[in-house]
Ligand SMILES: Cc1ncc(COP(=O)(O)O)c(C=O)c1O
């Protein structure tokens with residue numbers, strides 16, 4: 489069962505019923521789900537969670553929807569991988585990667601949409617919609633298919649082909665808007681008032697956002713019920729980052745971990761870094777920007793949760809950093825080369841950000857560090873394609889193979905037959 493008991497304005501604390509609403513009528517602040525933590529604490533334990541399914545639904549008691557009627561495509565409970573080779577290269581002894589590439593639609597967005605779709609169906613909506621930089625659209629389309637709902641997803645028209653195919657394959661209605669994500673988002677906010685649809689990141693946003701808490705829960709559980717010392721997280725709207733922090737804090741409230749001493753570091757691409765610019769200028773006033781970066785999934789020029797992300801950065805003692813597009817590509821290749829994980833551009837942002845933070849001593853070599861790899865690389869092939877070694881073209885003969893292979897590298901001598909190995 490869910491222990492959610494109200495929505496509360498983050499600014500003036502006014503409370504609202506658990507309806508499909510998202511802004512405070514009095515101050516226009518964003519609404520957030522609040523819970524009866526005392527009752528929740530009695531119901532959950534490490535053991536009860538560990539007995540649950542290998543998906544976000546193992547944390548159903550900590551989420552704002554009824555898991556018995558979940559729209560479930562098995563989001564979450566992704567691997568936490570000890571990154572020995574990348575750690576060695578960066579000089580970090582306890583580096584872990586949270587590999588959210590392996591979600592059902594290959595990004596962490598399946599976590600938020602699992603919760604939003606379940607809640608939307610609970611509210612009686614027949615249509616799931618969203619404003620998306622690509623990954624969210626993919627996940628909304630897949631969850632709608634699973635739920636037998638209609639999907640209408642809005643994206644900027646310049647997205648990568650993998651993100652487009654990754655929505656249309658589920659028979660979603662895909663609306664490509666001639667404009668930036670921020671234009672798409674504004675349009676969707678206007679449409680929300682006119683169509684009886686659940687826009688997962690507009691009118692259902694308070695519930696949707698809670699899905700990202702599961703990344704915090706999982707990492708703590710997978711580390712043996714302890715919070716990491718340092719998290720490295722990509723920032724677009726800032727929601728994911730803020731909710732990982734909220735998830736960790738809740739585990740303390742529930743007595744599931746002892747304390748949170750986690751530094752939360754956030755990374756953006758320099759071509760769209762409104763949160764980092766504010767951080768660097770020491771202000772909480774975010775100045776919207778026009779995105780210009782290959783990290784399209786993070787290209788939000790006017791981030792809804794930017795202010796709250798800056799608060800978490802300050803409170804946790806984390807760092808903020810922006811990396812160039814060249815570093816995004818280098819980061820993707822570094823991760824692939826050292827750990828065998830092919831991440832999308834957001835993963836390149838995180839990997840290069842981590843590299844810089846480690847080199848600057850802002851991540852300590854003895855810290856337990858978790859880098860969040862939030863989406864898979866086959867969706868953004870355009871970013872790396874031209875930098876990779878093309879295949880050797882040969883005729884189907886040994887001679888042709890040896891010529892091409894020999895020209896490329898020194899052929900290792902094969903041991904002669906019968907020789908000792
Ligand atoms: C792969 C990936 N990582 C991270 C993010 C950042 O999410 P948020 O908007 O919650 O900051 C996004 C957002 O679309 C994304 O697609």
Ligand SMILES: [Zn+2]
Pocket residue numbers: 497498499500501502512513514515516517
């Ligand atoms: Zn308010």
